Amino acid sequence: xxxxxxxxxxxxxxxxxxxxxxxxxxxxxxxxxxxxxxxxxxxxxxxxxxxxxxxxxxxxxxxxxxxxxxxxxxxxxxxxxxxxxxxxxxxxxxxxxxxxxxxxxxxxxxxxxxxxxxxxxxxxxxxxxxxxxxxxxxxxxxxxxxxxxxxxxxxxxxxxxxxxxxxxxxxxxxxxxxxxxxxxxxxxxxxxxxxxxxxxxxxxxxxxxxxxxxxxxxxxxxxxxxxxxxxxxxxxxxxxxxxxxxxxxxxxxxxxxxxxxxxxxxxxxxxxxxxxxxxxxxxxxxxxxxxxxxxxxxxxxxxxxxxxxxxxxxxxxxxxxxxxxxxxxxxxxxxxxxxxxxxxxxxxxxxxxxxxxxxxxxxxxxxxxxxxxxxxxxxxxxxxxxxxxxxxxxxxxxxxxxxxxxxxxxxxxxxxxxxxxxxxxxxxxxxxxxxxxxxx
Amino acid sequence: xxxxxxxxxxxxxxxxxxxxxxxxxxxxxxxxxxxxxxxxxxxxxxxxxxxxxxxxxxxxxxxxxxxxxxxxxxxxxxxxxxxxxxxxxxxxxxxxxxxxxxxxxxxxxxxxxxxxxxxxxxxxxxxxxxxxxxxxxxxxxxxxxxxxxxxxxxxxxxxxxxxxxxxxxxxxxxxxxxxxxxxxxxxxxxxxxxxxxxxxxxxxxxxxxxxxxxxxxxxxxxxxxxxxxxxxxxxxxxxxxxxxxxxxxxxxxxxxxxxxxxxxxxxxxxxxxxxxxxxxxxxxxxxxxxxxxxxxxxxxxxxxxxxxxxxxxxxxxxxxxxxxxxxxxxxxxxxxxxxxxxxxxxxxxxxxxxxxxxxxxxxxxxxxxxxxxxxxxxxxxxxxxxxxxxxxxxxxxxxxxxxxxxxxxxxxxxxxxxxxxxxxxxxxxxxxxxxxxxxxxxxxxxxxxxxxxxxxxxxxxxxxxxxxxxxxxxxxxxxxxxxxxxxxxxxxxxxxxxxxxxxxxxxxxxxxxxxxx
Numbered sequence: 001x002x003x004x005x006x007x008x009x010x011x012x013x014x015x016x017x018x019x020x021x022x023x024x025x026x027x028x029x030x031x032x033x034x035x036x037x038x039x040x041x042x043x044x045x046x047x048x049x050x051x052x053x054x055x056x057x058x059x060x061x062x063x064x065x066x067x068x069x070x071x072x073x074x075x076x077x078x079x080x081x082x083x084x085x086x087x088x089x090x091x092x093x094x095x096x097x098x099x100x101x102x103x104x105x106x107x108x109x110x111x112x113x114x115x116x117x118x119x120x121x122x123x124x125x126x127x128x129x130x131x132x133x134x135x136x137x138x139x140x141x142x143x144x145x146x147x148x149x150x151x152x153x154x155x156x157x158x159x160x161x162x163x164x165x166x167x168x169x170x171x172x173x174x175x176x177x178x179x180x181x182x183x184x185x186x187x188x189x190x191x192x193x194x195x196x197x198x199x200x201x202x203x204x205x206x207x208x209x210x211x212x213x214x215x216x217x218x219x220x221x222x223x224x225x226x227x228x229x230x231x232x233x234x235x236x237x238x239x240x241x242x243x244x245x246x247x248x249x250x251x252x253x254x255x256x257x258x259x260x261x262x263x264x265x266x267x268x269x270x271x272x273x274x275x276x277x278x279x280x281x282x283x284x285x286x287x288x289x290x291x292x293x294x295x296x297x298x299x300x301x302x303x304x305x306x307x308x309x310x311x312x313x314x315x316x317x318x319x320x321x322x323x324x325x326x327x328x329x330x331x332x333x334x335x336x337x338x339x340x341x342x343x344x345x346x347x348x349x350x351x352x353x354x355x356x357x358x359x360x361x362x363x364x365x366x367x368x369x370x371x372x373x374x375x376x377x378x379x380x381x382x383x384x385x386x387x388x389x390x391x392x393x394x395x396x397x398x399x400x401x402x403x404x405x406x407x408x409x410x411x412x413x414x415x416x417x418x419x420x421x422x423x424x425x426x427x428x429x430x431x432x433x434x435x436x437x438x439x440x
Numbered sequence: 441x442x443x444x445x446x447x448x449x450x451x452x453x454x455x456x457x458x459x460x461x462x463x464x465x466x467x468x469x470x471x472x473x474x475x476x477x478x479x480x481x482x483x484x485x486x487x488x489x490x491x492x493x494x495x496x497x498x499x500x501x502x503x504x505x506x507x508x509x510x511x512x513x514x515x516x517x518x519x520x521x522x523x524x525x526x527x528x529x530x531x532x533x534x535x536x537x538x539x540x541x542x543x544x545x546x547x548x549x550x551x552x553x554x555x556x557x558x559x560x561x562x563x564x565x566x567x568x569x570x571x572x573x574x575x576x577x578x579x580x581x582x583x584x585x586x587x588x589x590x591x592x593x594x595x596x597x598x599x600x601x602x603x604x605x606x607x608x609x610x611x612x613x614x615x616x617x618x619x620x621x622x623x624x625x626x627x628x629x630x631x632x633x634x635x636x637x638x639x640x641x642x643x644x645x646x647x648x649x650x651x652x653x654x655x656x657x658x659x660x661x662x663x664x665x666x667x668x669x670x671x672x673x674x675x676x677x678x679x680x681x682x683x684x685x686x687x688x689x690x691x692x693x694x695x696x697x698x699x700x701x702x703x704x705x706x707x708x709x710x711x712x713x714x715x716x717x718x719x720x721x722x723x724x725x726x727x728x729x730x731x732x733x734x735x736x737x738x739x740x741x742x743x744x745x746x747x748x749x750x751x752x753x754x755x756x757x758x759x760x761x762x763x764x765x766x767x768x769x770x771x772x773x774x775x776x777x778x779x780x781x782x783x784x785x786x787x788x789x790x791x792x793x794x795x796x797x798x799x800x801x802x803x804x805x806x807x808x809x810x811x812x813x814x815x816x817x818x819x820x821x822x823x824x825x826x827x828x829x830x831x832x833x834x835x836x837x838x839x840x841x842x843x844x845x846x847x848x849x850x851x852x853x854x855x856x857x858x859x860x861x862x863x864x865x866x867x868x869x870x871x872x873x874x875x876x877x878x879x880x881x882x883x884x885x886x887x888x889x890x891x892x893x894x895x896x897x898x899x900x901x902x903x904x905x906x907x908x909x910x911x912x913x914x915x916x917x918x919x920x921x922x923x924x925x926x927x928x929x930x931x932x933x934x935x936x937x938x939x940x941x942x943x944x945x946x947x948x949x950x951x952x953x954x955x956x957x
Contacts, residue, residue, distance in 0.1 A: 002466055002484035002562070003540070004459060008547055012492050015499040015516045021608070022513030051521070061511055062616050062917035064902075064910060066883050071908030073847040076872040078774060079765025080843040080859055088853040089845065116517035117524060 022059070023122065029054035034118070034126045035420050050123070053113040128277050147239040158234025167233035175231060181224040182217040190214045247336040248286040249278055250322050253304065254343035256293040256313040259375075266375040266413055267342035268305055273423045274340055275301075288325055292318035294348070298325060315347045315395060319358040332366040339363065339370040345393025352398045359399070364407050371426050372399055376414035450746045451739070457551040462486070465555050466562075468744050472735045473563040477812050479731070481566040482581060483540040486558065488547055494530050495520055497544060501714075502534045504542065505588050507595040507706070509611050532756075535561035537569040537717075539581040552749040556756060559735040564728030571820045572723070574716035577626060583634030584713060590637035591706040598699050609954055610700050613921035614686060614707035620885055621686030621708040622715045633709065640702060647698065674892055681886040681901075684708070685922070688887050694896065695927035695955030704925075719823045719878050726780020727819050733757060733781070763840065774872075779840075783827070786836050787814055797834055824876035832872065834865045844871045849907070883910055885932075896928040904936050909944055919948040927953045 023030060033052040083089070118126075154167055190213055197207040251271050255264065278285045289304035290296055293311025296318040322339065330337060347355060364370060374396055392400070399410055411422045451468055452461045466486075473479045489497070499516030500506035523530065532553060535543040543561040545554050569575050580587075599607045614621070675681070682688040686708040690701045717724065732753075740750040763778035764770040787805070790798045791814045794806035805814055818827060837860045844858040844867055858864030858871070874880050884903040891897040900922075902910060915932065923930040929949045933942035 002470075002486060004462060004466075004486045004488070007487045007489045007493065007544075010489075010493065012490070012496065014493070014496040015513060017508045018499060018510065018513035019516060020513070021508060021510035021604070022517060024604075025510040025608075026514075059510070059514055060917065061514075061612075062914040062921075063619055064617075064883050064885060064915055064918050066881075066908045067911045070849045072849070072906040073908070074857070074871045074874065075845045075847065076774070076842050076868055076875055077766040077845065078763055078840040078842050079767065079771075080841040081767075083843055083856045083859060085843075085856055085859050085861070085864055087856040089856060091847070091854055114514070114518065116521045 023126075026054055026059050027126075029058060030118075031126055031129075034123060036417075050117065051115060052118055053115045056114045059114065124276070124280055128280060147241055149237050149239050152236050152238035154233045155236040156233065158236065162235045162237075164233045164235050168227065168231050171233065172227045172231035175228060176224065176226070179224050180220065181226075182220055187214065187217050187221070190217060245336055246284055246286075246334060247282060247338065248288060248330050249274065250288045250290060250325070250337070250339045251275075251304070252318045252322065252339065252341040252343075253289075253291045254293075254313060254315070254318075254341075254346075255291045255309050255311075256346070257310040258313060258346045259344050260377065262377070263344050263375040266416065266419060267373070269416065269419045270342055270373055270375075270413075270423060271305070271340070273419065277423075277427065286330075288322075290318050290321050290325075292321070296321040313343075313346045313348060314351050315343065316351050316354040316358055319355060319363055323358065323362045326362075326366055337367050339367050340373065341371070342373045342375060343395055344376070345374045345395045347394045347398070349394065352394055355395070356398050356402060359402055359408075364402070367407055370408045372408065372410045373422070373426075374410070374412045376412055449743065450749075451744045452551050452749075453746055455550040455552070457549070457554050461551055462554060462558075465551075466558055468739060469555070469559050469563060469735055472738045473559070473567075473731065476738060477731070477734065478816065479563055479567040480570060481541065481563055482538075482570050484562045484566065485540040485542045486562060487542060487544050489544050490547055491530055494534070494544065494546055495523060497534055498531075502536065503588055504536065504585070505592055507588075507592045507611075508599075509615070510608065511615060533557040533561045535565045536584075537565075537575060537579055537581055537713075538584050541566040541569065541581070550752070552745075552752045553756065555739075555745070555749070556732055556736065556753050559732035560728045563735065564731030565724060567731065568720070568724050568727045568819055571816070572716070572720060572823075573821055574719060574823055578716050579713050580633040583632070583636075587633040587636055587709065590640070591710070594640070594702065594706065598703065602699065606954075607703070609924070609952065610703050611707070613925050613954065614704050616918045616921040617685050617689075618707055618711045619882060621684060621704075621711045623684055623687070623712065624879075633713075636705075636709065640705075644698070671889065675889060678890060680890070681888045683884070683886045685885070685887060685900075686711070689922075689925050692890075693926050693955065695953060696925065697955055700925075700955055716823075719825070719876075722776040722780040722783075722824045722876065723819065723822065723827050724780075725777045726782075726784045727815075729757075729761060729777050729781040730784035730815070765841075782836055782839070783831055784815060786833055787811065787818060787831055789835075790833060795835070801833060802831075825873045825878075828876060829869065829873040832869045834860075837865055837868055842868050842872065844868045880905070898922070898926045898928065898930045900930065900932045901938070902932060902934040903938070904934050904943060907936075909934050912944075912946070915946055916948060919946055920951060923948045923950040924952050924954050926950070927955055 030052065033054050037050070037052055154164060190210055194207065194210045194214060197203060197210065251274065253267050253271065259267070275287060278287060287301075289299050289301060291299055291304055291309070292313075292315070293309060294314040294317065295311065298321060318341075326332065326337060372395075374393065396410065396412075399408060402408060409426055411426065413419055413422050451464050466484075473481070495516065497504070498519050499512045501512075506512070530546065532549065533543055533545055535541065541562065543557070543566075545557050549557065569579075569581065575581075595607060595611075678692060686704050689696070690704040690708065693701075696704075736745060736750065736753050739745045740747075745753070761775070761778045761781045763775045764772075788811040790802055790805050791808045791811040794802075799806040808814055818831060822830060840860075842860055843856055844864065845854050846857040847854040858867035860868065884905070886901055886903070887898065888901045889899040891899070910932075919930050919932055927950055929947065932946040932948075934944045934946075935942045
């Protein structure tokens, strides 16, 4: 009379399609919320999913409802204590208070924002939408795990699933014909003849012959197999490595004493985004972290982001270090090389010429794209033309003079909330080909 | 009772459940439900799901399969956020009005909860679905799942063919008008859901088979040959007035394409399917709660439930039927479980142990003896509004200490119109019944006319009751959807009496015409 069904193993995520439709619908608001969220978060959980709140503008579901104010209404409510009929009661203050019926107060989704949880994947997808490394031109056969499998003829050995039946049968047919293996029809005809001859009893010679022929035929059938191992053919598959674009990103960060905590925070955030973007979007991107004061060193990720060091500022050391690493490990002919540098713009005065020279001579020619991010003191207007506002920094002026032909892009940020827009600007899909020379 | 007490050993002990226990418990419950109580149920199908799947089910309004739309994703996102934060628990069960009747139980529940849920959903709700006249009249339990699977496939086909955005717009518009897409009175024939798919297919095949592009080029009769100046003639022709807005659009909107009409039809059918549920919340939950209480207490009396299990079940039960008073912070309207359960018990009391007052108020029912017969009769033939009007007894009004407050926006204060005393019983009962009358709760909106000779303006009227107008911002948004579907201007007049000058007029021109080439 009843059945019990275990649905627990049914695929979950039945509402995924609805969720995607919802996210698509609310995309603009969600994107805005995601960007805001990224500015508020700590560096470590910049890529986490989590609570976001969006305005319900685009996702209202209007219905024809009677207004919750005005007119004559009747309520029946439980829990009378002292009222007698004819008593007057003050209206509860805020529209849907306790003295009212179940209209209005129940579905009072009066909040201004709609809150829900984004998963980490969704968050990052929205976060990194439409970003791309510019000019990923040099493609090369690399040692990668990506293999393309394709059919490559036939082989005599293989797994049973790859057995090619048509080939096998064709071979076996040819062999059977060549070796004169009697067919089923021939044997049947002989048997028929023998039967007929036995029944009629005429032509004993012919009967004897037929019997001999049948015995011979059966012997041949036994000796010559229907399908022989030599007939069997398998589909052969061959693997070819897929050409992949190899890319390396150099992250150069100034950690000298002139960088305030705020500036370092900005720079680190920028690199966090960059690192997140690279590691999510490109499987085969190497990232080289170089930090410098008056000395430069290649460091690992952990040190780069989380350890402290101070000193003077000599930018050329970092560029030298970068050039060295390129020479040692990343031949420019095979690698797409990118650079990102973050600094407060300070440099030892004597070093400027050397820096410019290094850039023009060795770094920029090897690079596909080089982004320079100048982090400023909080409160400084980033968009101000530098003539009127604070003076241009040494490094900015140096880099501005370099004619890089679109390879060098420069931006300034002073506040957390600018990081993400600037980052997008630098790596936006459509603009990526021709980065603007100077933002200001 | 005394003879049967302790006649059986407990069906199970401990909290964990397994299929064997569920089977044993189901059989025991069935014996009580069908034997002692005389319930009449669809075949049951009990499905075990995880809490995640329960959340999934929420998002498609409890149905096992449903078409895709962003609004379900939105509800899911909110439910999920609230659930994860612990602001809201999950329902113990979901039950679907279908044949076989599907009830979901969650794997996290204890054996006692499963017992409670089976008694509540698989027998209580199930009996109500099968026997209540509204469900019989308006829903087709045999065909609903087939129809939904057709709807789902049809809409996803449309998405493939015409693009997500186009389908989404039609669905948005249709959902906005969903509550005004039901027939309130039976027509010649109740909707036969199972044949709908066949008919839709045949209609399409016929249209394709008889397609002739030439028809498009045939000049139509010159306009104005027979001017329909007579309003009545025009209204007869268009079968106006019409309160089922979606139905009218499906049949008469000039610019919609076939697939768009079909989508309106799907939404309309779904609305119609849920129409009885909206009218029977108190009764439906009351019936189910009464059933689980009665079944479990019978099992306990017979020794089939341990004392511990009984206490656990009663703990959940009392939580469910808790009614906070109006000045309580937790008050959120009258709890349909509480009111429904109390009324069912009250009917049982009146039938078996009536007081003098009951004999005066319910001469037919009082002392009738056969409580289950009376209840089954009530469950079959009433909806919330008529049920309360018929069965709410003075004793219960006193128990809940109900009072009736009249609130006129023109007066500075509200007035207590009636309380739980001799003079007030009838007024309280009537006011409460009206609170559950869907015709009072929802705006009465009708399509009254179409300007056929002019600019094809669609005219609607809202018959204002008690001077309560529509929520203006929302009404405008809905009218926008309506105008997009209709393809021409839409006018909504809010009038107090037909023909009077409107209190407010909302005019909306289409922004994105959904139909047409």
